[in-house]
Amino acid sequence: MSKTTIWLLSIAVVCALTFQWVTAPANPPASPGGARNLANGEVVFNIAGCASCHSAPKAEGEEKLLLAGGKRFPTEFGVFIAPNISPDPSQGIGGWNEATFLNAVLNGVSLEGEHYYPAFPYASYARMTASDAADLWAYIQTLPPSSASSQPSEVGFPFSIRRGLGLWKRLHVRTGSIQEIGEADPVLARGRYLVEGPGHCGECHTPRDISGGMVLANWLGGAPSPDGPGRIPALAGPNAKVGEWSVVDIAEYLRSGFTPEYDSAGGAMVDVIENTAKLSDEDRMAIATYLKTL
Amino acid sequence: MNRTLKTAILAVATMGFVAAPVFADKAAEKAIGARKAQMQLYAFNISHLGAMAKGEVDYDAAAASAAANNLAALAALNGMAMWPQGTDSTAMPGKTRAKVEAWTTWPKIGEASAAMKKASADLALVAGDGLDALRGGIGDVGKSCGGCHKPFRDEE
Numbered sequence: 001m002s003k004t005t006i007w008l009l010s011i012a013v014v015c016a017l018t019f020q021w022v023t024a025p026a027n028p029p030a031s032p033g034g035a036r037n038l039a040n041g042e043v044v045f046n047i048a049g050c051a052s053c054h055s056a057p058k059a060e061g062e063e064k065l066l067l068a069g070g071k072r073f074p075t076e077f078g079v080f081i082a083p084n085i086s087p088d089p090s091q092g093i094g095g096w097n098e099a100t101f102l103n104a105v106l107n108g109v110s111l112e113g114e115h116y117y118p119a120f121p122y123a124s125y126a127r128m129t130a131s132d133a134a135d136l137w138a139y140i141q142t143l144p145p146s147s148a149s150s151q152p153s154e155v156g157f158p159f160s161i162r163r164g165l166g167l168w169k170r171l172h173v174r175t176g177s178i179q180e181i182g183e184a185d186p187v188l189a190r191g192r193y194l195v196e197g198p199g200h201c202g203e204c205h206t207p208r209d210i211s212g213g214m215v216l217a218n219w220l221g222g223a224p225s226p227d228g229p230g231r232i233p234a235l236a237g238p239n240a241k242v243g244e245w246s247v248v249d250i251a252e253y254l255r256s257g258f259t260p261e262y263d264s265a266g267g268a269m270v271d272v273i274e275n276t277a278k279l280s281d282e283d284r285m286a287i288a289t290y291l292k293t294l
Numbered sequence: 295m296n297r298t299l300k301t302a303i304l305a306v307a308t309m310g311f312v313a314a315p316v317f318a319d320k321a322a323e324k325a326i327g328a329r330k331a332q333m334q335l336y337a338f339n340i341s342h343l344g345a346m347a348k349g350e351v352d353y354d355a356a357a358a359s360a361a362a363n364n365l366a367a368l369a370a371l372n373g374m375a376m377w378p379q380g381t382d383s384t385a386m387p388g389k390t391r392a393k394v395e396a397w398t399t400w401p402k403i404g405e406a407s408a409a410m411k412k413a414s415a416d417l418a419l420v421a422g423d424g425l426d427a428l429r430g431g432i433g434d435v436g437k438s439c440g441g442c443h444k445p446f447r448d449e450e
Contacts, residue, residue, distance in 0.1 A: 228393070229383070230449025248348050256436030258344055262337035266447040270440035277433060 023166025025113050028103035032131040041139025044132045046278045048125065048198040050140070052271040053082045056148070067092070068146035073119050075226065077212060078155030080119035088145035101137040102130060108169065115165035117153060118172070123214065124200035126175050132198065172213030178202075179219065181293060187282075191290025194283060204232045204268065220294060225267070236294035243294075250288035251281065322381045326390050329376040332368060339364045340435070343421065347429045355422040362414070362421035362428075365435070369414040373407070383448050396446040406441035413438035 045051070055064040057071050069084040086092035093101065096111060103109045108122030116122065125133075158164065178196050181188050195201045206214040207223040215221075222234030234240040242250060249260045254276040257265035265273050276284060342361040345351045380386075382394035396403045417431035 225449040228448050229387075230391075232449065248350075252344065252348050256344075256347070256433045257440055258340060258432070258436050262340045262344055264436055264439035264443055266440070266443035267449050268444075270444035273440065274437065277437070 019163075022170060023115075023163050025109040025115055025166065026103065026107040028099040028109075029106055029130050031098060031102075032129075032134050034131065036138035037135045038139050038142065040132065041135035041137070043279065043283070044128070044136040044198055045139050046275045047194055047283070048128075048136065048200070049272065049275045050085070050136075052275060054085050056146075065143050066146050067140070067143060068148040069150050070148060075119065075212075077117075077159045078153060080117055080153045080155070081151045083150035084146055084148050085140065086146040087141045087143060088147055091147050091149050092145055094141070094145060098134055098137050101140075102133050105133045105136070106130065108165075108173070114162045115169065117155070117159075117162075117165065118168065118212065119153075121200040121203045123169075123173050124197060124203055126173050127177070127193070127197035129197075168211060168213065171211065174216070178216055179290070179294065181290070187286050187289050188293065190283070191286035191288070194287050195290050199287065201235070205235050220291075228267075235291055240294070242291055247285060247288040247292055250291055251284040254279070254284045254287060255281075318380075322378065322386060323389065325376050325378050325381055326386070329373065332371065332373070332376065335368050336365060339368070340432070343417075343428060343432055346425065347432050353425045353428070355424075358428055359418070359422040362418040362431070366411075366414040366418040369407075369411045377403075391448040391450070393446045393448060396442070399445075403442060403446060406438075406446075409441050410435070410438040 051059075051064040051067065053071055053073075054067040054069055055071070056066060056068040059066065059068075067084065067086040069082045071082045073080040073082070084092045087094040089095045093111075096104075100111050104111070104116065104120075105122065105125050106128060107126070108116045108118065108120060110116055177192060179192060181192055202214050202216075202220055204226075205220045205222060206216070207218050207221055209215050218237075220235040220240075221237050222239060223232045225232055233242075235242050245253070245260055253259055253265065254273060256277070257270065257273040259265075276287070339361045343358060343365075346353045346358060377392075377396070379397055381390060382392050382397060383390050384394045413431075413434045417428075417435050420427040420431050
């Protein structure tokens, strides 16, 4: 073997090892102490919008509690298909334990230790508290099981190599808060937590860069609509219509879907409002209070 | 056939081709205008109910009932003539945000419209029964608006 070959091989090995190290999936987070709270789990379920993506394609109303999966999400990287996350032990996630669930929601890592595609909005859920995620796990186990089998995503090379998503996570997953809110105001802090974390508002309302990560420097600055003409409106910055809305206006919009002009919510926001309508008035006011600081 | 006559026939024939779409466009735009007017009347009546729900004005049972009855009457209008084929955002971009799926997935839009009629009629029954009943009813009406605005309306 020539000296050059040995050098090239060594470089290749170092690159491979570095790639393996940089892209390694995270380990499950520690189990939070204390008892599980089902009522809070339901609140987290609603604000996190689990049913909007994981219910069966045409489910409405109560049927949305059957988390059978099957909805398709076409993107420029491929088509992602929401999996069955009902408590069915073989087709759903009934065979998981709390640590597995926390690793999935907070770290975006599957039972098999693979990275999930970020169509699953863990880049936002990473800001969720472990205790909220644990309550959510307790709540999901009370929902009806579905025996529908999950379909694989239709994603082409190179995005089909899940290991590479480790790099994406290094670039785009941050657990810290995004918006500075000054002195500690519990209403504002709650609003920030709901919007930046479980509510994952930024996933649609923040523009994405070429690698599909949210551009946090333009947090909630509006983005092109992923399915059809028009734009997902800005919630921050000079073009944000909500800047002219009052806190009560925003809270009412999140309850009934009516804007201050009494137009109604459309598109994907209808699903969001179906979820926020189930929150408490206090949580809707907290979200509105936070949005007004942007 | 002389040249002048040929030209004249050609001119008349061409006019027919040009004029027909112009008349059709006029009718289509009138239909779009009419349904936008209906939406405006919905919004105007809901605005009175919404102002009470938000606490911007005091709850008034008679005023709430009047607005909710108007809403129910508006929702009961037969809208078929306002939604002719070809008045979607693909055929008429910039004039309407109604997706072509509203027509291609018929009768889904009819079902959504029936749900909105029911929610408005239910609200009319309870709007005079106090603020909590009003708030609940508005929530249901808002949800029924989404029945069409989720699948059948483009983002702005």
